[in-house]
Amino acid sequence: MGSKIEIANYINSCNKCFVAFLGDENSPQVFSIQFFNVEKDTLIIGLKDKDLKEFRRLLNQKIAITMWDKIKGYQIKGVKITEQLNDYKDILNRYKNYLENKGVNHKEITFINYHIKEIYHVTPGKYAGQKIEVEV
Numbered sequence: 750m751g752s753k754i755e756i757a758n759y760i761n762s763c764n765k766c767f768v769a770f771l772g773d774e775n776s777p778q779v780f781s782i783q784f785f786n787v788e789k790d791t792l793i794i795g796l797k798d799k800d801l802k803e804f805r806r807l808l809n810q811k812i813a814i815t816m817w818d819k820i821k822g823y824q825i826k827g828v829k830i831t832e833q834l835n836d837y838k839d840i841l842n843r844y845k846n847y848l849e850n851k852g853v854n855h856k857e858i859t860f861i862n863y864h865i866k867e868i869y870h871v872t873p874g875k876y877a878g879q880k881i882e883v884e885v
Contacts, residue, residue: 767814784858812825812827
């Protein structure tokens with residue numbers, strides 16, 4: 750899987766997605782993200798209220814999120830998109846429509862957009878931890 754499209758398709762089909770960050774007193778915090786989507790250079794995560802409160806405790810605007818299915822996986826590193834989201838509305842609306850078609854009430858979800866900066870292998874083996882050399 751080398752192309753950006755193949756990686757995005759794989760990540761979007763994953764069953765497991767976790768975000769890790771430093772919480773109070775620099776203690777590591779990890780929790781599962783149920784709603785996520787990668788398109789082009791954008792990562793959208795959707796959080797319900799209970800997770801949103803914990804998520805807002807992030808100390809900075811950078812994020813590392815790991816997605817995997819079975820043994821294969823990737824880690825995405827990105828930066829929160831804080832500028833006008835006009836360019837990202839179409840991507841977000843497509844994802845909301847997708848969720849709606851699956852019977853998910855997206856009105857109960859807060860969506861946060863990230864610009865993907867880097868993608869890494871997390872699959873065990875010789876490429877584990879290596880940056881994937883594709884334009885994101």
